[in-house]
Each structure stands twice: as structure tokens, then as C-alpha cells.
Amino acid sequence: MTNATLKVLGFMTGTSLDGIDMAVIDTDGEAKLDFGPWAEKPVPAAVRSLLEDTVKAALKWPRGAEEPAIFTEARKAMVEWHAESSHAFLKANGLAYGDLNVMGVHGQTVLHERPKAGVPGRTVQLFDGQALADLTGVDVVCDFRQADIQAGGEAAPLAPVYHRALAQKAGLELPVVVVNLGGVANITLIDADLNLTALDTGPANGLMDQWMRLHSRGDYDHEGQIAASGTVSADILKQYMSHAYFGAKAPKSLDRYDFTLEGVQGLSVEDGMATLSAFTVESLMAGIGLVGAKPKTVILAGGGRQNTFLVSQIAKRLAPARVIAAEDLGWRGGAIEAEAFAYMAARSLKGLPISFPGTTGVKAPLTGGNLFRPRARKLSASA
Template sequence: MALLTAIGLMSGTSMDGIDLAILRSDGANVLEFGPSMAVAYDAAFRRRIEASLETAKAIVRREDRPGDLRDLEREITMRHAAAVKDFIRSLPSKWQEPDLIGFHGQTVLHRPHLGLTVQLGDGALLAREAGFPVVYDMRANDMIHGGQGAPLVPAYHAALARSLPEPYATMKPAVFVNVGGISNITYVPASGDPVAFDTGPGNTLIDQWVSREGGVPYDAGGTIASEGGVVAEVVARYLDNPFFGKSGPKSLDRNDFTLALAEGLELADGARTLANVSAEAILKSVEHLPEPPRLWIVCGGGRKNPHIVGDLRLGAEKAAAEVIVAEDAGLDGDATEAEAWAYLAVRSALGLPLTFPTTTGCRAPVSGGVRADP
């Protein structure tokens, strides 16, 4: 099978910037990891993206760009192009000629029950500006084939699971947990296809809470939450949402959970309680897995919140399972999603499946993505 070098670009539901990573893969295994980089959005641009979520509610067709969404899409794309150029200039010479760029774009609307998902990002413009082929729009074909268009990272998680070092390599079933704005899991059995679904809010409610109540964009290191306590009644109200009773595949839009149930809490109590909501939602996902996992591997920005990880660890220990963060297994937890988009671009180029019935609900394993050349 061909060996390709790809850069992956991810701007996730936390809307805090662009993550970039480069790797080499044959579409089955990751054969070499390269460097990674993060480019933060300034506060004003982040607020502009947040405001676009309201505008995006008017979208009824994937190509619709009401209000200023067309201009925002161009700016998002140009910021990605500038980030790619800076990233390539920073790379060792052996990495400076990638075969592909995997471009996620910025999700502004996700309505799987309507077969509608919208990521702002102009793949053709990015290819022209960056000077390399771009694979983008990787969710749409899954939806055409009956899937929810999310999560897409499980194919990559399954590849990572095959390369875990000892003692983790033999600890199956293993579950990769990506705690971004929305959390999702990938269950990797000893044999067979992965099982995956969104589990609930990850960082998004915490970010919204501390921004509104404390005037800061996120709770760095869980510092604010460390001054507060868990309000169990609020956690219970969040977990009473019908979403948690549904089996996978299932996926969420960033706006599916709100701060309404946390109203009236003090700043620190709210931050601590919402961190517990994130952890308990992840633990609750076990109800919909074929077997309880032996190992949880936490990736994404939420792994830096000691309260999310600590609560997850306490819950997992009750089931004799171990919780580690990505770095404990020699992985880069900041770069995992960007790496995934590089890996998926390679699989797309080779015509390999990106999604499976057990991950998105598509009718059969299906590839996807659109290629744009410079």
C-alpha cells in the first residue's frame, strides 16, 4: 500500500484555534509521527465564530451561507492557509513536501437527524493558498450513506490502539476518550470494528460558564473549579437528559446542552460541577458498550483538567479499569485530532473507509472526502 505524508488541520468545538500535525501512513497504520503545532485564535475572532453559531441555525442546505458566514468562511480558510505555511517553514526538511492536507474546517451546525452538518472552510481556496492537495468535507458522504457524520476520529483511534506500548497493548477492550468541546469515545475491542459515539459535553459548558461568570475563556488547569464543589443535584439534572439513554451511534451539536441547569451556582461551584458532568457522562457511556473497558486513554484539551480526569479515574476504578492520559502511552494528546485528520486524508486518498456502522450508523463502511488540487 502507498505511503503518504499528510498534514492534518483541526479547529474543534472549543473554537480556540487551529491544531496542526503531520504524519506518514499507509492508511492502515501510522508509520511515523512528525511535529505538531497550535495557533490560537484571538479573542475577537473567537467571539465572531461563537456568534456565527446563531446565524448558522438558519441553514437548511449544506451550501447555504446566510449573513456573514461566507466572509467568515473565507477568513477561517485564510487563517488555516497562513498556519500551514508557518508550520511547513518550521518543519525539518524531510517533512516539508506533504502529499496531502486533511482539512476539517469549523463546525457551525450539526443536525444528524436532518442529515445536515456544516463545516466552514473552502478546501479549493486552501489548496490554492497552501500549494498542496487538500482533502476536505469528510463527513458528508457518511451522511449520504445513512450515518450521523460523527464521530470521525475512531478509525484513527483504532490504529493507535494497535500501536500502544506495553503494558497497555494487551489491555483490551480499550476506550479512547477525546475531551474537546464535545466528548466522544472510541471503544476498541480485542478484535472487530471499533464502536464510537459522542458522550456529552466536554469542555464547552465549562468554557461558556467561566467566560460568562468569570470573564476568562477557559478554566486553565481547573484552577477555578479547585475552589468549588460538585453540586450533585445539578449533575443529576444534566444526566437526566434523554440523550444519555440512547445507544450509539449518536452525535451532538455544540448547542445541544446549555448552561440553563447550572443557573444560580457560584463561579467555582459551577466550574467544578460542570467538570463532573463531563466525567460522569463519559462513565455513563459504559451502559452502551459491548463490555466494560479495561483501559481509558484520555486525549484532547480536557485531559488537562484534573477534575475531569480525576472524576473519571475514580469512577473507572470502581470497575477495576485504569485511566491514563495520552502522554502516558507515548502519544501527544494535544495533537490527536489533527493527527486524525491527516490519517483520514490518507485513507480518503486510498479509498479506504473513514466510518463504520458501529461508529456513525452508516449502512456499510464508507470512505469520503473531496479532493482539491492547487
């Protein structure tokens, strides 16, 4: 299987609970990489509500205690959502489940605690790989983070190995930094020798989207217009940046809920958004500075790349580096994480590493992911 090219469907459901990303790639898990179709689909209101309640239960879940009962309900809903979404996606693109070699599923992160002070980390990505394999007749790889956390790593970020494949495919002059602006922001530094360094830098869209919903102003700040119209509170920004996380060494990872809106309570909608946007920028700069990155090019991916005000602030701070959107390189900015888990599924099947000392702090390069094979024959007709 070492040189075999696989057709893989990858899925990503982020901590912002905004939807599901699906992408097909053809890959050998190494240098070969060809893009197939991709799509984004919003989360149904009932699923979002269930996942929000599941996150609340997860945040109160003591170590060693039996998992909250709502986890079972959420897993079932996640499988049904992935099955329905992929069925429609494949059909719309003239594909069937029988065309796929494997599916790579991230699952829904409802809890992520980084290791600290001798206490191992804990991370939960809710899914049921066996159930999806049985429903679709396709092999499923999921639980990508567990092996790393069990080996003492941070279990995040995992996308850097795919960012490197993209940079190599594009023939970019190194060093390069890839910035993912999702619920949390993370960076991947690819140096001249193709070594990887990565870390979560701080909140990206998570707090800003939460602030918008809190004030019934929609799900996100379109193009950063509200942030651009407000005034940053320097004191509150300084207070956010005094968090112990920013003094920790890299690599390091965050939970979507490690930071809250408490600091900006009492501010106007505009000033709160301006301050949260500034916090995203400031924490990103701190992360890039922490790893000593002096990139020639910075590539922006994730939903935050569409926030024109945020992007302008980042570009201003990173000059003279060239700051570009993923699309400027022919990448699909909204699909990168789904593609990444498709790519990692291929690597998992081949026993290739997906996490590294420089990306998660694990002691040696480590593969990950659990394989679930369907208990019935593969579907060969239609999706």
C-alpha cells in the same frame, strides 16, 4: 497508490474555538504510521469573534433556506488562517508545501444535527478546500462528514479509525477505550477483534469553558481548581442527565450547543463549575456503560486531559481500569485530532473507509472526504 506512504499535514479546529492544531504524519492510511512535527496555535481574537457570530447564525438557519451570508466570510477567514498558520509551522520545522503529498482539513463545525425520527442529519464544517489548494499548491481533502450524513449516518465521531491505528501501533492489550475530552466528549471502544464502537457521550470542556468566559475568569478552569473548590448541585446534575439524548442508543452524536448553561444559572462560579464538571463525568460514565465497555486501559486525549481534577474523578469512577494520558503511550494528546484528519485524508485518497456501522450508524463501512487539486503548479521552493 495502495501501499504508498504519504506525507500529510492535518488540521483541526474544534468547537471550543480555542485554536488550530496542526500535525504531520507519514502514513499509508493503514498500519504504517510515523509522527512528524505538530503545533497548536491560538485563534486570533477577530477570527474567534467572527466564528462565534457564524455559529449564532447557523443555529437560526432553517432547513432549505439559503445559507447565511456570514458563512462566505467565515470560509475566507478560515482559509487565510490555515494558510498563515501552516506557512509558519512548516517553515519552523524545516518543511515546505512541496514536501507534502496532501493536506487533510476538518474545517469549522458551526452546526451539527443528528438524524432522528426519519429526518436526515445536517452538519456543516466551514472551509474552502479549493482556495487552500490554490494558495499552497498542495492537494487538499476536506468535507469528511458529508458522505456519511448523506448515507444516513451520524457523521460523528470520525476519529475512531485513527484511534485503532494508534492502539495497534502501541501494541495495547484489548479491549481499550480512548476518551477524547474536547468541546464535546466522545469515546472509542476497540474490542479484542479490533471492531470499533463509538459515540459522543456529552459535554466535556465546552460548557465549562463557556462558564469561565461568562464570569470573566479566563478561557478555562486551570487544572480544575475552581470545580474542585465548589459543591455539586445533585438536583441540577440529575436534570441535565434526564435529557433525552442519554436514553438514545449508540452510536450517536452531539452538537456543541445541544446543552446550555441554563441549568446552572444562579449558582456561584465555583458551584456552577463543580456541577458542570460532574456532568461531564456522569455523562461519560453513562456512555461507557451504554456500550458495555469493560476496558483494561482508558486513554485520555483532548484538552480535558490536562484538567487534573476532572481526570481524578474519571479515574476514580473507572477503577480498576488503568486510566492514562495519551502522552503516557508516547502519543501527542493535543495533536491526535489533527493527526486523525491527516490519516483520514490518506484513507480518502485510497478509497478506504473512515466511518463504520459501530461508529456513526452508517449501514456499511464508508469512505469520505472531497479532494481539491490546485489549479496552479505545486510550490517547490519554500513554504
